[in-house]
Amino acid sequence: MDDWRHGGFGVYVHWPFCAAKCPYCDFNSHVAATVDQDRWRRALLAEIDRLAAETPGRVVETVFFGGGTPSLMDPSVTAAVIARIGARWQMAPDVEITLEANPGSVEAGRFRDYIGAGVNRLSLGVQALDDADLKRLGRIHDVAEARRAIAIAQSVCDRVSLDLIYARQNQTPEAWAAELHAALRLSQGHLSLYQLTIEDGTTFAKRARAGQLPGLPDEDRGTDMYLITNEICDEAGLPAYEISNHAAPGQECRHNMIYWRYGDYAGIGPGAHGRMTLGGQRHATAGHRAPALWLQAVEEQGSGEVSRETLRRAEEAEEYLLMALRTREGVDADRYAALAGHPLPRARIDDLSEFGLLEMHDGRLRATRDGRLLLNRLIVELSETP
């Protein structure tokens, strides 16, 4: 059996446009004066045709529209993309189709149309429940708009997730705890809670270097806030199933679980990454990052792909470890051994378990809560040849 089957198969569609660029964001997102939706629809459909021809007979378990701001995609484009995915592959009867949406009033007006197009899960980028902080984050919506958008989303869709960013400027652990309780009251079973990261190349990185971002929490305070986040979500019945993702049982994002279980996924759109097992070998694919370049490549060369690399088994094993250690369910030791050609390094695991960073039970390796804070270090320790 091909290894990807342990994780399943999903389709990621990237919509790279936003109404404004947030100063902390290093996603492949761009502000464009106009977007020719018809042209984008044609290109996305052509890419679905190309990738489906390479992977005949697959069953699509999940589709994820990510961005950028997919809620700026015309719902008719969303509908056409979903229909084409269903026509070229087989859609699982219980397929999960998520769309990332910004909680502005323009977007909220379209939520019903996305559901009509086949979307059955909305992920709203609320980011903060504090107007001053939303401004500081460069967001173009306020808390009242976000609350209205949440209510509209929940009235048309059974599964609505909220994204929040914590460890913001001058945010105390107490203030975050209060905000998280408020978010839990608004939520219906899924929260993505990200610690603010100052990413290289962003406006925030420039401001931080110039000393213009005072009051950012230091590492210890960031850790405190991460631990508080976990405690509060545990109590509320939304434990972490991944470092930043919290869900009531059964409400986990199945698309993200395909990444973390190291399944296969077709990546469609500018900068989209894919993992596709073809003829027993896993390939890492990536699309041209710049939207105009991607569009031109699809139209003129029949493919938006900029790179395709065949992964060695050792690279697959490392990627699997990296992904699965993020999750509560952890790494299947037998599966790792089959990929790596050698078992997990037992002695090193014992050492790291003594420090309370790892746990091994029933053939599965898991990072503890403390271990998840040091994940990069753990991966290095575990990947070194035993």
Ligand SMILES: C[S@@+](CC[C@H](N)C(=O)[O-])C[C@H]1O[C@@H](n2cnc3c(N)ncnc32)[C@H](O)[C@@H]1O
């Ligand atoms: C693809 S992004 C954005 C989706 C949508 N466009 C939005 O802004 O609401 C997914 C999520 O990543 C998180 N995120 C983006 N940049 C971040 C950063 N520098 N630090 C922490 N979280 C970040 C935000 O919570 C965001 O909602």
Ligand code: SF4
């Ligand atoms: S955070 Fe979301 S809205 Fe802001 S620039 Fe990034 S993708 Fe666009």
